[in-house]
Amino acid sequence: MKLVGIVGTNANRSTNRQLLQFVKKHFSQQAEIEICEIKELPAFNEPEDKTTPEKIQDLSDKIVAADGVIISTPEYDHAIPAALKSLIEWLSYTTRPLIDKPVMIVGASHGSLGSSRAQAHLRQILDAPELKARIMPSAEFLLGRSLEAFDEAGQLVYPEKVKELEECFDEFLLFVEITNQLVKDHRFKTEQNKQFSWETVNGGNNE
Template identity: 55%
Template structure:
């Protein structure tokens, strides 16, 4: 499994960079983590005739990965402008984050450990043209960062490391679930560590649940709680509620049969088509 890890600042000294390098070493047996610096990329601007080659290369690397990890500091309760610029590039002409599993971590000097910045980043990633699957329920917030690392740049608190382990293991399970539901081939390439088959669009996602049987005495529906991929859909909130026509009770699609039709998900994203009118300055879509 291969992840692209983005250092969310262009500063030369960064605790978030140190955190990602620790994760790369600490989780080497579980996944390959490729760390990308954002200080080398141009500031986003629509005046470019075409997307810069460096941005296209980053988009290609993301598209051939199994997921993305953002490590963000917190500036004025938000993410740095340099990180926002990269995200703008990745939602303008290319869309490698669409339907891509994402994990967010962060380190800061204060008590709260980038909680506001992470919330800001989650909100931004929910924008049109982005649309990744952000890992829910596993927030790694590293506060008091100057004292959190030893002289070898390793985290020095066992409880902190244990929580990071929990978050990362949860992310791996999340990636497997998302990629399985999207019909992706997660067999890792022996030379690159990336999935052997990149995403194709559109993707046909078969969400059919195994055929249920009805108990003759109670008329209750019985079915397996996993879908055709063997994934428990309750794990990551993929259960859809429905109403029993006879009782009016609400039930989930993990307990009640859904239709035998696959769901077709079109992952194509249009190029951002907002340009300023040269006369009035108004946006034209």
């Protein structure tokens, strides 16, 4: 199984990046995971001709080719970072690769609560008509106290969290298989969703 892991921040140092690196190594026998950065991507700026920037197109192509996506997000002011929101806006406005794509949301934060509000925020965004990702339900992986969570080798040092992550990941692999089979059987609906336009619904531009 091939998965894409998206580091949901443009920060140079991030425990969310460390979390995805751990996931890639720890589950290497179960899935091939490519970690994708967003820190070099352009900020969203609605192009008149809807041309997709090259770096956005490259990431979109990787998402399309993958069986599923894992997004690791920090929490800034009860929400996802602006850089992650910008990426999602590019994808929803241009190529729409997340439609019917299985997505697992994880997150790490320096505090004890993890990124619970940001994860809820991201779920709400990914349910928008232009996105319509298939988000794994009833599963939330929250890594609190993340500054102390990894050793020098990048291993997650909280045994209870390793076990929880293993359970979530196993569930996600099953979710990916079931979802992709369902989507395969109803491919026409995916294509219809990709044609959705707020301009048609509202009779004008979102601005």
